[in-house]
Amino acid sequence: MTDRSLPVVLCQTPATLLRTLRAEPPLVQCITNYVAMNIAANVLLAAGASPAMVWDAEEAGDFAAIAGALTVNIGTLSGPFVDGMRAAIRGAEGAGRPWVLDPVACQATALRRRVTAELVALEPTIIRGNASEIRALAGEASRGQGVDGRDSVTVAEDGARRLAVDSGAVVAVTGEVDYVTDGRRAVRIEGGSPFMPMNTALGCSLTCLCGAYAASAEEAFDATVGALAHFAVAGRRAHAGATGPGSFAPRFLDALHAVTPEELDAEAVIHATRAVPA
Amino acid sequence: MTDRSLPVVLCQTPATLLRTLRAEPPLVQCITNYVAMNIAANVLLAAGASPAMVWDAEEAGDFAAIAGALTVNIGTLSGPFVDGMRAAIRGAEGAGRPWVLDPVACQATALRRRVTAELVALEPTIIRGNASEIRALAGEASRGQGVDGRDSVTVAEDGARRLAVDSGAVVAVTGEVDYVTDGRRAVRIEGGSPFMPMNTALGCSLTCLCGAYAASAEEAFDATVGALAHFAVAGRRAHAGATGPGSFAPRFLDALHAVTPEELDAEAVIHATRAVPA
Amino acid sequence: MTDRSLPVVLCQTPATLLRTLRAEPPLVQCITNYVAMNIAANVLLAAGASPAMVWDAEEAGDFAAIAGALTVNIGTLSGPFVDGMRAAIRGAEGAGRPWVLDPVACQATALRRRVTAELVALEPTIIRGNASEIRALAGEASRGQGVDGRDSVTVAEDGARRLAVDSGAVVAVTGEVDYVTDGRRAVRIEGGSPFMPMNTALGCSLTCLCGAYAASAEEAFDATVGALAHFAVAGRRAHAGATGPGSFAPRFLDALHAVTPEELDAEAVIHATRAVPA
Numbered sequence: 139m140t141d142r143s144l145p146v147v148l149c150q151t152p153a154t155l156l157r158t159l160r161a162e163p164p165l166v167q168c169i170t171n172y173v174a175m176n177i178a179a180n181v182l183l184a185a186g187a188s189p190a191m192v193w194d195a196e197e198a199g200d201f202a203a204i205a206g207a208l209t210v211n212i213g214t215l216s217g218p219f220v221d222g223m224r225a226a227i228r229g230a231e232g233a234g235r236p237w238v239l240d241p242v243a244c245q246a247t248a249l250r251r252r253v254t255a256e257l258v259a260l261e262p263t264i265i266r267g268n269a270s271e272i273r274a275l276a277g278e279a280s281r282g283q284g285v286d287g288r289d290s291v292t293v294a295e296d297g298a299r300r301l302a303v304d305s306g307a308v309v310a311v312t313g314e315v316d317y318v319t320d321g322r323r324a325v326r327i328e329g330g331s332p333f334m335p336m337n338t339a340l341g342c343s344l345t346c347l348c349g350a351y352a353a354s355a356e357e358a359f360d361a362t363v364g365a366l367a368h369f370a371v372a373g374r375r376a377h378a379g380a381t382g383p384g385s386f387a388p389r390f391l392d393a394l395h396a397v398t399p400e401e402l403d404a405e406a407v408i409h410a411t412r413a414v415p416a
Numbered sequence: 417m418t419d420r421s422l423p424v425v426l427c428q429t430p431a432t433l434l435r436t437l438r439a440e441p442p443l444v445q446c447i448t449n450y451v452a453m454n455i456a457a458n459v460l461l462a463a464g465a466s467p468a469m470v471w472d473a474e475e476a477g478d479f480a481a482i483a484g485a486l487t488v489n490i491g492t493l494s495g496p497f498v499d500g501m502r503a504a505i506r507g508a509e510g511a512g513r514p515w516v517l518d519p520v521a522c523q524a525t526a527l528r529r530r531v532t533a534e535l536v537a538l539e540p541t542i543i544r545g546n547a548s549e550i551r552a553l554a555g556e557a558s559r560g561q562g563v564d565g566r567d568s569v570t571v572a573e574d575g576a577r578r579l580a581v582d583s584g585a586v587v588a589v590t591g592e593v594d595y596v597t598d599g600r601r602a603v604r605i606e607g608g609s610p611f612m613p614m615n616t617a618l619g620c621s622l623t624c625l626c627g628a629y630a631a632s633a634e635e636a637f638d639a640t641v642g643a644l645a646h647f648a649v650a651g652r653r654a655h656a657g658a659t660g661p662g663s664f665a666p667r668f669l670d671a672l673h674a675v676t677p678e679e680l681d682a683e684a685v686i687h688a689t690r691a692v693p694a
Numbered sequence: 695m696t697d698r699s700l701p702v703v704l705c706q707t708p709a710t711l712l713r714t715l716r717a718e719p720p721l722v723q724c725i726t727n728y729v730a731m732n733i734a735a736n737v738l739l740a741a742g743a744s745p746a747m748v749w750d751a752e753e754a755g756d757f758a759a760i761a762g763a764l765t766v767n768i769g770t771l772s773g774p775f776v777d778g779m780r781a782a783i784r785g786a787e788g789a790g791r792p793w794v795l796d797p798v799a800c801q802a803t804a805l806r807r808r809v810t811a812e813l814v815a816l817e818p819t820i821i822r823g824n825a826s827e828i829r830a831l832a833g834e835a836s837r838g839q840g841v842d843g844r845d846s847v848t849v850a851e852d853g854a855r856r857l858a859v860d861s862g863a864v865v866a867v868t869g870e871v872d873y874v875t876d877g878r879r880a881v882r883i884e885g886g887s888p889f890m891p892m893n894t895a896l897g898c899s900l901t902c903l904c905g906a907y908a909a910s911a912e913e914a915f916d917a918t919v920g921a922l923a924h925f926a927v928a929g930r931r932a933h934a935g936a937t938g939p940g941s942f943a944p945r946f947l948d949a950l951h952a953v954t955p956e957e958l959d960a961e962a963v964i965h966a967t968r969a970v971p972a
Contacts, residue, residue, distance in 0.1 A: 175728045176732055180892075192802070194771055196773070197803035215470075217472070385667070395938045451731045491747070493748075521746065661736070661951055
């Protein structure tokens with residue numbers, strides 16, 4: 139890690155968390171969209187965690203109580219899935235488990251705005267989105283309409299801090315440079331590859347990895363930084379040798395698996411920054 | 417392109433359309449089947465478009481109004497998805513957007529025959545299927561029962577022309593050699609790879625790419641030819657070096673991404689043919 | 695095959711079945727989970743079969759009557775899918791077709807326990823699961839809670855035999871070494887790769903391949919051995935040259951496709967064992 143002030147910001151570095159995650163693979167319940175289910179499961183398995191895509195309201199709450207963390211994603215939203223999310227969130231809260239919200243395209247339709255508002259009010263532990271989504275949640279105008287954010291991460295930093303303070307969640311804005319804040323602390327994380335936004339549902343998969351790290355961490359802020367750093371390091375490694383988005387994908391899973399805790403801390407580019415602008 | 421008569425047949429060549437598509441990536445709403453969702457999104461991203469798999473009836477119509485095109489696929493059909501298709505088609509029509517129908521295995525069950533008849537009556541801009549599906553839609557007997565067509569494209573050409581005239585849609589029959597007609601004009605497109613039918617849902621993904629091209633084109637006929645040519649050229653490129661269907665897949669996505677507009681026109685093998693048989 | 699007693703145990707070797715499967719590709723109806731749908735279809739296509747993920751109750755029974763086999767998987771369980779399973783099982787039974795049950799995480803929730811009990815009572819031809827799932831079905835305590843079994847195959851052999859006798863099904867327990875029994879005969883199958891459990895839904899895909907082999911075989915026991923041997927041989931081939939779970943996946947599909955019937959029998963490591971412990 140390039141920033142010597144990080145030990146002040148992070149209680150547990152990415153290496154510490156990855157070591158825990160691999161020693162005791164957390165069971166992560168992912169209620170995610172149809173597009174993401176396969177790649178998100180493969181991302182968790184490659185990283186070292188154990189995914190389960192259990193979603194139906196009749197069992198989602200029971201399952202949340204035996205899982206280490208829950209992740210909720212509204213990508214291919216429908217009524218039965220929202221019912222499952224509600225049941226799972228109740229189950230996770232009852233069992234004291236962290237849960238992560240991924241507000242995919244939350245500004246695109248009235249249904250999404252309504253469901254997202256309800257979910258944010260249920261107090262997620264972590265919220266991860268692109269710049270357009272986080273700006274929309276923070277009440278700002280945004281240019282994105284679909285699932286791909288059109289705003290740059292930088293313009294979403296103020297909104298992310300406000301959202302973190304208002305919601306009590308750790309907020310992650312991911313893009314070319316990622317930003318993580320709990321309203322008090324903030325870091326930027328560099329890395330990744332320009333082929334990542336050309337691979338569908340990698341953001342959704344990162345949300346699930348945040349859940350895996352949250353199940354292995356003492357603090358949600360450290361967990362979020364750990365998951366994003368793991369993604370950024372693996373993405374940069376996979377970029378070398380990839381000739382396009384297709385050849386990037388298997389390299390990325392290999393890199394998520396291959397990186398050791400020591401390498402993760404050594405290669406992660408994390409900069410502490412001021413959460414409150416000067 | 418090998419056929420010098422094409423400028424007479426096409427107002428906009430594949431290169432022209434791909435240039436537009438990449439300059440202003442169209443948002444394409446894909447209501448497709450569970451098998452196809454991930455690979456179809458990756459195909460659109462690799463080609464340069466922006467996919468969104470929004471399908472639920474409560475928001476599908478709203479979303480169709482902000483998307484550049486809609487694609488509808490009945491592969492893993494169920495009641496709620498058909499409701500979503502109806503809402504989205506109304507939304508697309510209200511906003512004057514093109515929409516593409518993929519009648520997967522439309523002849524296999526009573527449910528499929530009924531839903532397909534309803535969707536065709538809603539006047540899709542483009543219909544893309546394999547030979548068995550297009551023959552069934554044209555009222556001919558067919559040998560295919562599942563999702564893989566057992567008829568050759570050639571035997572479906574007459575039916576395709578009739579279907580185009582009757583429905584008002586541009587009709588594409590895809591297989592070893594593709595056939596596109598609007599009832600008046602017709603072309604055959606060569607290329608691709610024998611590994612393509614061993615990769616599930618590539619036909620469904622091509623339907624989504626037809627939507628992306630339709631959002632970028634002045635005419636649906638040109639759009640369909642452009643999407644099919646892009647697939648055929650990328651498929652042929654990807655075949656070189658592939659040792660099976662698994663290694664073909666990442667190469668194909670790389671090739672969809674790598675091909676430039678100029679290369680697309682130079683490498684596409686498109687033959688104008690007579691729409692009305694001699 | 696390394697065991698000279700196999701001709702006594704198997705009526706049809708894997709090679710014989712694979713030859714039949716490729717000469718007349720069976721249409722296999724797979725009602726599987728959202729995570730598995732794409733990879734399962736690609737596995738069947740690579741092996742030489744023809745998949746169809748038709749599941750809705752309104753058509754699942756009709757479709758089962760035209761398919762060569764049915765496979766049922768409860769991974770991402772919900773009410774409408776269970777209705778579809780019931781309809782499809784009735785259709786398969788009415789048409790005299792084999793069907794395969796994959797009881798994913800059957801011990802995790804009350805819903806899963808109830809649905810699995812109902813499905814087992816409908817007398818599947820084959821049941822394939824990991825050691826935790828098979829032990830749970832046999833009424834034994836198990837350590838697994840999620841989709842990844844934590845028990846070793848060996849400890850599930852007794853339960854598998856009892857389940858086979860009680861249910862009338864051929865039972866397959868898959869893991870590092872696979873075990874297949876019909877209560878009377880039993881074999882162990884070696885091969886595969888440590889990257890396989892890091893690729894999500896490969897077990898679910900193997901269940902679908904059991905269906906393809908069952909459609910091509912005279913006996914369900916031979917079919918199950920054939921499908922597992924095909925997987926094990928392809929897995930071992932794919933492991934060579936793979937550098938992680940990501941690069942394993944395309945190699946595995948290539949290997950499923952490339953292996954010839956002769957090579958399958960030559961490379962399969964199958965040991966006949968005593969079904970009744972000494």
